Amino acid sequence: MTMDTDQDTAVIGANDDDHGEYHPDTAFQPRANKIGLWLFIFSECFLFAAFLSARYFTTGTEIPEEVNQGLALLLTVVLLVSSISAYLAETSIRYNHRRNFKIFTIATIVFGLIFLVGVVIELSAATLHYPPGTPYGTSYFMLIGLHGFHVLTGVIGLTIVLFLGNKGHYGASDYWPVEGVVKYWHFVDLAWVVIYPTLYLF
Template sequence: MAAKDIYYVPEGSKWPIFGSFALFVLFIGGALLFNGNANANVVLYIGIALVAYMFVGWFNDVIGESRSGKYNGQVDVSFRMGMGWFIFSEVMFFAAFFGALYYARMYSIPWLGGLGSGTATHEFLWSAFEAAWPLSVTPDPTNYDQPSDVVPAFGVPAINTLILLTSGVTVTFAHWALKNNKRTSLNLWLAATVILGFVFVFFQAEEYIHAYNDLNLKLSSGIYGSTFYMLTGFHGFHVTMGAIMLLVILLRTIKGHFSKKDHFAFEAVAWYWHFVDVVWLGLFIFVYWI
């Protein structure tokens, strides 16, 4: 580790601008895909490849700097502050979507049903409207996909809740093993966490296939379909990224990286994983259960 009075300032890096370009290509590919463009898949796959290359290269540079002893306590503090603010930004990101769900359920739907105004607004827009959540009936079946049912809470979502809560325990055990210099236990508990993370993603993919094909629940299924896929979809993306980060940390622990006093990269990913757990509990309660 570097001397305490020396603050390491990295040299200029290509990765921020390269990452911006890679994300731009990825988003263009996604936009083309949603609009049915014939070349969408090619652009999308190029974007995914560029983003993957960016992550591998950037992680490699940072790991190399850390292993070479260029970081000290001051740099560690800056990393912790940066990760803390990053997680806070993620909290605000999901708060916006939870806020949209809350507004639709607690304000828009009752207002459309005539609550508080003395006028049944829906009589002028959709006479068959029922002010009850979830809105699984759409006003115009020709323009909106009509779901046959809602996604039940006590099925795959309940199983995934158990999986994520268990993974929060296993990553905590892995952290305890690292702080006590028990490398075998560290690798085993961390491997269990990685497996649980990818199992969660697999089950969610299965749930999406069932909802899309069997229940006809799509983004075009009104407010219920859009809020369901936006909230669970973004969370699934975060779980995927978290599982990949945990896998990187596992590969590093197998190589003997980290010590019981110097392991912030492990802690940062563990913080992120616990954040993902907490968000899922909110999703399970407010999207699936009530």
């Protein structure tokens, strides 16, 4: 990562001065990326912990009758399956199977979108039975909203790597962005595995 002071801007990653000067070692970057992502995910866990503890602190495990258990179970299955397809997408790009990578990434995005549509259906039903002002509704809207936002950012991330993968980026030795987005996607699923029983089962 070197740059030229004469210009207004520098291209990151380009090696534009070759005057035999000292070049800082950049071999740390893959390891740094991995640790950074894990720290970010760890830090996200605390955010979810804060909101989950708010749910238990205010209303305990109370769940109203009108909750749509069938739809919730269906969405859980969809999200868990999407984790598998995301994993397959990562594995495909690692072995440079570009067609499989495309298929599995698109599948993951579609699962994510199905989940989001389901969430919208649920929320619109929820406003009738347990609006945000009720004890259950308060935590319900907060947790679903928070998790929905994470699913949305995950879908956006997957769309970006799909787009760049289509343009020929990434390969067997250079797939960190795919790996990063997929790990994030697994985390979003894992968060749902905790939120789902909190809101529907206990």
